[in-house]
Amino acid sequence: MDAGNGQLPTTLEQVSIHATLPTPIAGERNVLVTSALPYVNNVPHLGNLIGSVLSADVYARYLRQTGVNVLFICGTDEYGTATETKAAEEGVTPRQLCDKYHRLHRDIYRWFDLGFDHFGRTSTPRQTEICQEIFWQVYHNGYCTEQTVAQLYDVEAGKFLADRYVHGTCPRCGYEDAQGDQCDQCGNLLNPTELVRPRSALTGSVPEVRTSRHLFLELPRLADALQRWVDAAAERGGWSDNALTMTRSWLRDGLKPRCITRDLQWGVPVPLDGFTDKVFYVWFDAPIGYLSITAAAWSDRDRWRAWWQHPEQVELVQFMGKDNTPFHTVIFPCTLLATQRPWTMLQRISTTEYLNYEGGKFSKRRGTGVFGDSAADTGIPAYVWRYYLVANRPEQSDSVFTWDDLAAKNNNELLANVGNLVNRTVSLVKSGFQGVLPALTDAPGYQARERRLFAAVTDELREYHRCFGDIALKAALRCAMAIGKLGNQYLQESKPWDLLKEPASGRERARTVLAVAAGVVRLLAICMEPFMGGAFADRILQQVGVVIERVDDRSEVHRIPHQLDAALVERWFGGARAHRFGEPSLLFRKMLPEQVAQWRARFAGDAAARAESKPPADVFPLDLRIGRI
Ligand code: MET
Structure with a gap:
């Protein structure tokens, strides 16, 4: 077996979505977003996805799209007993096991269009170095x-x-x-x-x-410092009630010393004489993974410190399942406090409860539930999964995945609302104007109906931004969907299909109505982008003729405005010039009861049922674009 000392060079490339990674900028809002680092030895299921990586991605995308300087970090948590055992079971070394599963995680997240700035791993030389650096500080300070x-x-x-x-x-x-x-x-x-x-x-x-x-680690001696830090955090109000309650109950029950070493080989070696045959306990080194993964993103050795050692300049927002809370609000902060250095410490925390599967639990062993690697085989696009998972995000209590609910949300919400608005608008421009909104000779006449629409959409937008401010992702998604609904009502009331049949003045009015509808479509695409991913937004933007230069989500095209008004519609689809639209293409397909029954049988975890069920027909013959990681 490989010595497991973390000194081997990593063999997989670690990819970033940006040519140059952002560094904190003085005077700007700099937010460091992390998702809990998934254990490498499991294939993530839908519950794991919404539990942290997807939730963090939604939030990081939103921030980028509002012009915030964001760094979004994640990676696989690779050390510990569980990895050693699994490697033994599979007859490979821990290093080989980690390489295999790291790739699997990376590919799954890429398929789900998760836009990490950097997706790394903990079994690296940087992890050893930073973990030992922190340990020595803690040790020399007598903790x-x-x-x-x-x-x-x-x-x-x-x-x-x-x-x-x-x-x-x-x-x-x-x-x-x-x-x-x-x-x-x-x-x-x-x-x-x-x-x-x-x-x-x-x-x-x-x-x-x-x-x-x-x-x-002498937690009792750090209790006072921790208490002061928790009180300050509570006052700033960035922690959810359950995170605060859990942390306070740990403090109330009295902190106890915690063992931070293990008699194992696969981990970060303990550098202290007398302990060099041991490694650090995986929960001691795992949160340090956030730092070392950031460090591994640059060749410049100390660039990571600009994010992690500048509390006055950087806000740290962390996403995780609720069972990870005390590690992030008690134990790791105590480790950092014990170093007596100025670290960028958790400012806001967003935790989730559990997602269950059809009334039971996800189980890889029993084959129950949809795991990341089989989601793609269903033919259901990643953005539909993303929508469903955010809409069912277990924010206050556990939630349940059911196939009936997925089909209902796909058919009655995505297809009937978003799909319908985009498709009607783009198809009408095609049939009524051969795909080109013509230039107008006169200024467009906006009527009371448009003013009402602008006001109602702006109200929803305001609420959308407010919800994101509270990291209330489900509620923000509802606001985006409400904008789609307003767009559909507007089309319904304005009837551009009738106006197009009328002579010149009717067609002028139809042109204005379709420009306004296209404005709502474009707004909806970028408001949905945090939830659905960049590939989805691009599909819509292309249809309304927006040229995509996806160098970076921070670019102007993706910037989420604070209001919809005549000026914005004029800027996007104004009458002074003609606008060529793209080809209409279907975003969603109806899910039929027989497909739902097949999927349910296929993922039920009962071997007989799975053998009988044929894979569902190819209901989504879409170009499933690979996202970025
Ligand atoms: N690996 C842990 C989990 O999946 C999270 C570690 S976060 C530093 O629960």
Whole structure:
């Protein structure tokens, strides 16, 4: 097995979406957005996607589209016991396992059009370097202590056993295959040394109790500093109630010293004499991954510090599943406080609850639910998945994925609202004006109907920006959809299809109506872009004849305005010149009940049902553009 010391060069290219990565700019709003770093050894499912990476992407895109200087960082969390075990199961080294799964994550996220500025990984030399740098600061400031710990040791394998590698009889209920940390039958939490007739899951031999020296982070001594930091954060109001409540309950219950080392090989080596055969515990090094992944994005060795060591200039906004909260609001902040250096620390946190699957849980083992690598095979475009997941984001409580709901949202919301507005507008320009909105001889006459539309759309836009200000992503999506609805109502009332049949003055009016409708379409495309991804927005923009130069999401074309008015419509589709539109192309296809039934059977996790169900017909013969990572 590879020594696992993190010193091997990484073999995969790490890609960025921008030719030059942004650095903080004095006097501007600089926001560092992170998504929790997914464990490398799992294939992410839809719940994992909305749990952090997709939510963070939506927010980062929104910020870029409003002109904020953003750096969006993510990558795979690669160290620890789980990786070692999985590698052993697959008969490969941890390095090989990580390479394989890192690529898999990267490809899945690329398919979902996730626009990270940099998607990296934790098993790199930079991680070792920065993790050890932080450790030495903590250590020299006196926040590390040593303790002796009793652990089970597998003599045959020559290693200490992590809790879940010890199996045995449950001392509470007598179940014979209980794991060292928990009994699957009675659910009681266990200590591995409590198991009756313990055996090693690695070799089946009976483990011995041996002692080992470990390093502990002295959280109790950091409690006051943490309390002050939490109070300041609460006052600024950037934390959700549940994050604050969870953090306060940790503080109230009293912080305890936490072991930060492990007897493993696959991790960041502990550099302290007497401990050099150990690695850091994965949750000690994982949050440092945000820093080292940022560092790996530049060849310049210290550029990352401009983001991570400038709290006065940078806002840090972090997205994660709720179970990750204490690591980001208690333990990692304590590590940083212990260094006594000025770090850019968590300013706003957005956590999610769980997404369940058809009344149960996602399970790779049972094959239940849609996992990232099979979402593409359904033929359903990434932007439909994105829409569905944001619309069902488990913000206040758990939510459930169901195929019926997906079909309803696709058919009644996306197709009936967005698809209908775009398609009617572009098709009418094609049929009525051969695809070119002609130049007008007179100034366009905006009537009360247009003024009402502008006012109503502007109200929704205001609310949309307010919701994003609160990171209320679901509510912001509803505002965008409301804009689509207003556009459809406007077309319905203005009836450009009738006006086109009238003589000259009718056609002039139809031209104005279609320019206004195209204005709503263009606005809708860029307001939906954070949720649906850049590839989706481009498909719409092309249809209304906007030339896309997607150098960067910050470009003017994607900038989300604060109001829709006559001046904006004039600027976009004004009458002083002609505008050539692109070809209409369908964005959404209706999902039929028989397809829904096939998908449900295919992902039910029951082998028989899956074998019987043929893959659904090719309902989305669309050009599924690959996004960026
Ligand atoms: N790997 C962790 C998880 O997937 C998150 C780590 S964030 C530093 O829960």
